[in-house]
Amino acid sequence: MAYIDSYIHTSATSGLIGTNTKHIGHNDIEYLDVILERDKGQYQTRIVIIDGVYSQNGDLSLLPDYIRVCKKHNCLLMMDDAHGIGVMGDTGKGTAEYYDCLGKVDIITGTFSKSFGCVGGFVAASTKLIQYLRYYADSNVFSAAMTPQVADSALKALELINTRPEIRKKL
Numbered sequence: 001m002a003y004i005d006s007y008i009h010t011s012a013t014s015g016l017i018g019t020n021t022k023h024i025g026h027n028d029i030e031y032l033d034v035i036l037e038r039d040k041g042q043y044q045t046r047i048v049i050i051d052g053v054y055s056q057n058g059d060l061s062l063l064p065d066y067i068r069v070c071k072k073h074n075c076l077l078m079m080d081d082a083h084g085i086g087v088m089g090d091t092g093k094g095t096a097e098y099y100d101c102l103g104k105v106d107i108i109t110g111t112f113s114k115s116f117g118c119v120g121g122f123v124a125a126s127t128k129l130i131q132y133l134r135y136y137a138d139s140n141v142f143s144a145a146m147t148p149q150v151a152d153s154a155l156k157a158l159e160l161i162n163t164r165p166e167i168r169k170k171l
């Protein structure tokens with residue numbers, strides 16, 4: 001079962017076609033806590049899906065609260081940080097760094113089309129989960145790989161994010 005913030009990006013909701021989903025009000029931690037308690041023992045895998053920085057209104061997820069509630073209910077947490085990567089946090093590692101929560105989110109996705117000025121994207125998760133995605137994610141199996149030019153461009157952007165903090169600070 002996927003418990004999704006009502007403001008998550010369309011790309012995530014499209015990826016959920018065929019998955020059981022429940023909509024949770026935007027940043028409504030209290031309701032999420034109640035629903036996860038009520039659904040206890042009903043589903044094999046439960047995942048909460050949020051954005052780091054919301055594209056519709058620019059506000060932030062209440063990430064530390066989501067981490068706490070997901071841990072309490074033994075539920076996975078996935079965060080789309082398309083608007084956080086390269087921008088948020090002291091070194092641009094995104095919303096998790098901003099909240100001092102690096103390493104505490106099970107799955108972080110991001111795009112190279114925004115702060116990286118490129119195309120493509122990434123999923124950061126455990127080795128086991130990445131292995132699973134390599135074999136079972138249609139977007140990986142049935143789609144062409146990133147070209148070397150694009151990969152190099154994304155790497156250059158990453159280098160700039162790491163070495164030119166003044167650009168981020170100005171933003």
Ligand SMILES: Cc1ncc(COP(=O)(O)O)c(C=O)c1O
Pocket residue numbers: 009011051055080082083111112113114119120121
């Ligand atoms: C929150 C969020 N996630 C994902 C995407 C998709 O990014 P891309 O267009 O690079 O696939 C966007 C694009 O607007 C976005 O705002």
